[in-house]
Amino acid sequence: xxxxxxxxxxxxxxxxxxxxxxxxxxxxxxxxxxxxxxxxxxxxxxxxxxxxxxxxxxxxxxxxxxxxxxxxxxxxxxxxxxxxxxxxxxxxxxxxxxxxxxxxxxxxxxxxxxxxxxxxxxxxxxxxxxxxxxxxxxxxxxxxxxxxxxxxxxxxxxxxxxxxxxxxxxxxxxxxxxxxxxxxxxxxxxxxxxxxxxxxxxxxxxxxxxxxxxxxxxxxxxxxxxxxxxxxxxxxxxxxxxxxxxxxxxxxxxxxxxxxxxxxxxxxxxxxxxxxxxxxxxxxxxxxxxxxxxxxxxxxxxxxxxxxxxxxxxxxxxxxxxxxxxxxxxxxxxxxxxxxxxxxxxxxxxxxxxxxxxxxxxxxxxxxxxxxxxxxxxxxxxxxxx
Amino acid sequence: xxxxxxxxxxxxxxxxxxxxxxxxxxxxxxxxxxxxxxxxxxxxxxxxxxxxxxxxxxxxxxxxxxxxxxxxxxxxxxxxxxxxxxxxxxxxxxxxxxxxxxxxxxxxxxxxxxxxxxxxxxxxxxxxxxxxxxxxxxxxxxxxxxxxxxxxxxxxxxxxxxxxxxxxxxxxxxxxxxx
Amino acid sequence: xxxxxxxxxxxxxxxxxxxxxxxxxxxxxxxxxxxxxxxxxxxxxxxxxxxxxxxxxxxxxxxxxxxxxxxxxxxxxxxxxxxxxxxxxxxxxxxxxxxxxxxxxxxxxxxxxxxxxxxxxxxxxxxxxxxxxxxxxxxxxxxxxxxxxxxxxxxxxxxxxxxxxxxxxxxxxxxxxxxxxxxxxxxxxxxxxxxxxxxxxxxxxxxxxxxxxxxxxxxxxxxxxxxxxxxxxxxxxxxxxxxxxxxxxxxxxxxxxxxxxxxxxxxxxxxxxxxxxxxxxxxxxxxxxxxxxxxxxxxxxxxxxxxxx
Amino acid sequence: xxxxxxxxxxxxxxxxxxxxxxxxxxxxxxxxxxxxxxxxxxxxxxxxxxxxxxxxxxxxxxxxxxxxxxxxxxxxxxxxxxxxx
Numbered sequence: 001x002x003x004x005x006x007x008x009x010x011x012x013x014x015x016x017x018x019x020x021x022x023x024x025x026x027x028x029x030x031x032x033x034x035x036x037x038x039x040x041x042x043x044x045x046x047x048x049x050x051x052x053x054x055x056x057x058x059x060x061x062x063x064x065x066x067x068x069x070x071x072x073x074x075x076x077x078x079x080x081x082x083x084x085x086x087x088x089x090x091x092x093x094x095x096x097x098x099x100x101x102x103x104x105x106x107x108x109x110x111x112x113x114x115x116x117x118x119x120x121x122x123x124x125x126x127x128x129x130x131x132x133x134x135x136x137x138x139x140x141x142x143x144x145x146x147x148x149x150x151x152x153x154x155x156x157x158x159x160x161x162x163x164x165x166x167x168x169x170x171x172x173x174x175x176x177x178x179x180x181x182x183x184x185x186x187x188x189x190x191x192x193x194x195x196x197x198x199x200x201x202x203x204x205x206x207x208x209x210x211x212x213x214x215x216x217x218x219x220x221x222x223x224x225x226x227x228x229x230x231x232x233x234x235x236x237x238x239x240x241x242x243x244x245x246x247x248x249x250x251x252x253x254x255x256x257x258x259x260x261x262x263x264x265x266x267x268x269x270x271x272x273x274x275x276x277x278x279x280x281x282x283x284x285x286x287x288x289x290x291x292x293x294x295x296x297x298x299x300x301x302x303x304x305x306x307x308x309x310x311x312x313x314x315x316x317x318x319x320x321x322x323x324x325x326x327x328x329x330x331x332x333x334x335x336x337x338x339x340x341x342x343x344x345x346x347x348x349x350x351x352x353x354x355x356x357x358x359x360x361x362x363x364x365x366x367x368x369x370x371x372x373x374x375x376x377x378x379x380x381x382x383x384x385x386x
Numbered sequence: 387x388x389x390x391x392x393x394x395x396x397x398x399x400x401x402x403x404x405x406x407x408x409x410x411x412x413x414x415x416x417x418x419x420x421x422x423x424x425x426x427x428x429x430x431x432x433x434x435x436x437x438x439x440x441x442x443x444x445x446x447x448x449x450x451x452x453x454x455x456x457x458x459x460x461x462x463x464x465x466x467x468x469x470x471x472x473x474x475x476x477x478x479x480x481x482x483x484x485x486x487x488x489x490x491x492x493x494x495x496x497x498x499x500x501x502x503x504x505x506x507x508x509x510x511x512x513x514x515x516x517x518x519x520x521x522x523x524x525x526x527x528x529x530x531x532x533x534x535x536x537x538x539x540x541x542x543x544x545x546x547x548x549x550x551x552x553x554x555x556x557x558x559x560x561x562x563x564x565x
Numbered sequence: 566x567x568x569x570x571x572x573x574x575x576x577x578x579x580x581x582x583x584x585x586x587x588x589x590x591x592x593x594x595x596x597x598x599x600x601x602x603x604x605x606x607x608x609x610x611x612x613x614x615x616x617x618x619x620x621x622x623x624x625x626x627x628x629x630x631x632x633x634x635x636x637x638x639x640x641x642x643x644x645x646x647x648x649x650x651x652x653x654x655x656x657x658x659x660x661x662x663x664x665x666x667x668x669x670x671x672x673x674x675x676x677x678x679x680x681x682x683x684x685x686x687x688x689x690x691x692x693x694x695x696x697x698x699x700x701x702x703x704x705x706x707x708x709x710x711x712x713x714x715x716x717x718x719x720x721x722x723x724x725x726x727x728x729x730x731x732x733x734x735x736x737x738x739x740x741x742x743x744x745x746x747x748x749x750x751x752x753x754x755x756x757x758x759x760x761x762x763x764x765x766x767x768x769x770x771x772x773x774x775x776x777x778x779x780x781x782x783x784x785x786x787x788x789x790x791x792x793x794x795x796x797x798x799x800x801x802x803x804x805x806x807x808x809x810x811x812x813x814x815x816x817x818x819x820x821x822x823x824x825x826x827x828x829x830x831x832x833x834x835x836x837x838x839x840x841x842x843x844x845x846x847x848x849x850x851x852x853x854x855x856x857x858x859x860x861x862x863x864x865x866x867x868x869x870x871x872x873x874x
Numbered sequence: 875x876x877x878x879x880x881x882x883x884x885x886x887x888x889x890x891x892x893x894x895x896x897x898x899x900x901x902x903x904x905x906x907x908x909x910x911x912x913x914x915x916x917x918x919x920x921x922x923x924x925x926x927x928x929x930x931x932x933x934x935x936x937x938x939x940x941x942x943x944x945x946x947x948x949x950x951x952x953x954x955x956x957x958x959x
Contacts, residue, residue, distance in 0.1 A: 057695030061651035068655025099879035276445035590886030591936035598940035803941035
């Protein structure tokens with residue numbers, strides 16, 4: 001029997017790791033991820049989860065230990081945020097290049113300096129080229145559901161890549177709301193057991209992992225990751241659909257979610273928890289007779305370019321919200337990716353919510369009225385003080 | 387949707403109060419959301435926490451600027467914090483104080499929560515007491531659900547005591563403000 | 566019989582016949598006379614088949630695994646420079662979890678982490694300290710060639726006093742490395758781990774016995790094995806073993822173990838040789854004057870006195 | 875085709891790389907003088923000295939000619955000659 005608990009996003013993540021019956025956890029506490037590792041430590045201490053919890057001395061070692069454990073054939077989980085993710089940077093490439101399906105929860109938080117513990121998505125966006133699959137979830141329920149799906153996706157033979165599940169720091173990590181927790185039995189039936197065929201260290205099968213990638217093979221290994229990313233698009237949809245059928249919860253098609261798009265000329269494109277606020281604003285405008293759509297990018301890597309192009313084919317004004325900024329070009333990452341996908345349309349970039357700047361209802365309303373009169377390619381910083 | 391803002395001091399359990407209220411609303415069959423004000427404040431500093439309650443799924447992720455209710459756990463906060471900031475015109479304030487005060491034109495409900503907490507719990511921690519007062523004044527959550535949420539939050543003995551404190555405050559408020 | 570004579574002083578009793586199994590294959594790209602290759606060969610002979618190795622980036626890793634060839638006949642993993650001990654923590658934890666939950670790994674498995682002196686004493690120090698402090702059942706082998714040999718002989722924290730490297734050159738003002746060698750074995754011992762030892766490839770029985778002991782002991786073990794480097798130290802390839810032996814005979818590199826906090830010399834030269842013999846064989850010390858060597862001798866004498874050599 | 879994650883599945887596949895070609899000097903072991911102390915065997919960085927039918931022999935496919943064996947033989951049973959001479 002499933003049960004509903006009123007819990008935080010970090011607790012939902014920990015519950016998911018427990019349901020996935022992970023074998024090894026290696027994590028280092030960092031705000032606002034901390035309560036996730038605390039919860040997991042509690043599960044292990046109480047015998048609710050049979051796992052080795054490695055209390056590492058840094059995030060770099062957290063990811064290193066996860067790689068070692070995953071390379072030995074263990075299902076592995078870690079969680080981090082912001083500076084911790086930045087410290088892992090080097091190891092993220094390695095986890096992906098070695099094709100190890102580690103699952104990580106990242107509590108999205110701004111990067112220093114100045115030091116800021118609050119939410120934006122600069123941390124994970126800055127890791128977009130590491131070869132990790134990246135999800136951005138809207139609420140705590142989706143956090144749990146996506147982590148369960150992440151194991152299936154990452155461990156799928158056509159994929160074999162690590163998966164990062166991003167939830168907005170504080171806005172989700174420290175917010176309690178009702179979350180349906182599947183029964184252990186149903187979760188296990190869905191997630192299954194990790195039995196790697198490609199990578200596991202065992203004296204009965206002496207393989208060499210992490211060799212020197214000489215110029216004769218390096219490009220091919222990179223291309224293989226790109227192919228795996230391409231494969232992942234199909235796998236993500238399939239596993240999402242299977243999950244939806246089994247647990248009666250769905251998130252668009254798994255890659256993107258369309259909301260009120262049918263009759264909307266103006267469409268907002270965004271990722272993460274702000275999509276909840278946007279949906280609320282859309283409903284309120286609808287009551288007043290105004291149609292605005294939302295295209296939520298749930299999966300950012302692999303980038304679902306085809307799905308996005310199709311979803312936006314009738315849109316006239318496209319407002320892309322970025323909780324990150326590529327300094328020196330004055331554009332956010334989602335905009336840049338989208339602009340290379342959607343041509344011949346007006347796409348306007350809005351830099352929002354950096355370092356915990358609240359994205360209010362009025363901000364969304366302002367963006368909607370702005371995008372209708374703005375010029376293609378403009379960038380506006382929303383909520384910026386004079 | 388109703389929105390509630392809690393004012394307290396770091397360490398007084400304002401965040402826990404907001405979460406318990408959310409759980410209680412959930413047990414009443416409603417949707418809920420509770421979150422702290424994400425600050426850097428430590429023990430003793432003025433802090434805030436928020437709860438949203440609605441009949442449908444709550445999707446709003448912005449902070450609460452115009453609450454329907456304000457719960458003030460500590461009257462000494464009134465000197466330094468504008469507790470009624472943004473409070474809707476027909477909003478209500480519930481304050482822990484031994485005096486009878488009125489904040490602006492707002493319906494203001496006063497309770498000696500510290501007294502009740504000392505009596506029942508033996509410590510001046512008022513978060514659960516104030517929740518009982520909130521339930522008594524507003525009727526937004528049932529006392530049964532509130533007690534259930536409290537019992538679930540604290541370990542056995544402590545849970546019972548806190549539920550009792552809430553109930554005492556609940557009844558005191560009904561008694562005091564019955565129309 | 567130079568080598569056999571040495572053995573008489575070692576406390577392990579019977580002369581061993583070295584195991585014939587080779588878990589470190591020929592065809593690797595190490596320099597002719599490479600000491601690191603000898604380290605790997607000896608460790609695997611001592612540890613045997615049921616071993617999983619992790620390796621920090623460095624000479625040993627690069628020379629043994631250019632795709633698609635590997636010199637390793639045991640399971641082996643390399644990920645980065647600074648984290649051999651952290652990766653080993655993950656491997657060891659995975660073994661434990663999978664053994665308990667899934668009935669896998671139904672025998673004792675040695676988890677051995679290799680790191681050079683840079684990957685251990687410098688950039689890998691934090692990960693090593695963490696792994697040791699957490700008490701993982703791993704054996705960490707620092708193959709110490711006293712500089713960053715993989716990138717062309719830059720100084721490390723393990724470079725000894727007055728040795729010249731490309732980043733501690735012998736100039737007119739500074740005479741090579743101006744800081745003494747970081748005492749990693751004692752730092753590791755301060756972690757309170759059950760086994761710490763020094764070793765030298767020139768004393769293979771001593772070294773292999775220590776590896777065996779480290780594998781058998783439950784909990785973390787740290788062995789620092791001195792491994793002369795023909796390229797970095799500047800001597801003819803055939804002298805690798807001879808120079809290592811001189812490092813021990815002069816007291817520059819004492820052989821000892823610290824088992825459950827108890828210090829014990831495992832080899833004591835009958836009479837310490839003057840360090841000059843050792844120094845004059847290596848180009849990294851060729852800038853030293855007789856006075857320099859005398860000063861260095863005093864420093865070594867002092868250290869040996871502390872250790873009872 | 876590069877394997878997934880560039881994993882090498884063939885242990886000890888470095889044997890395909892015949893490093894004997896690196897040699898400038900060739901060690902020659904005189905089995906009659908050998909006392910089987912195993913010095914050469916254990917100190918060879920290539921593991922190129924093998925015991926075959928009770929006798930130690932040098933595998934020239936891999937011997938890089940470092941001459942550690944020459945230096946470490948206590949009875950001078952191993953001598954060196956220049957390659958190609």
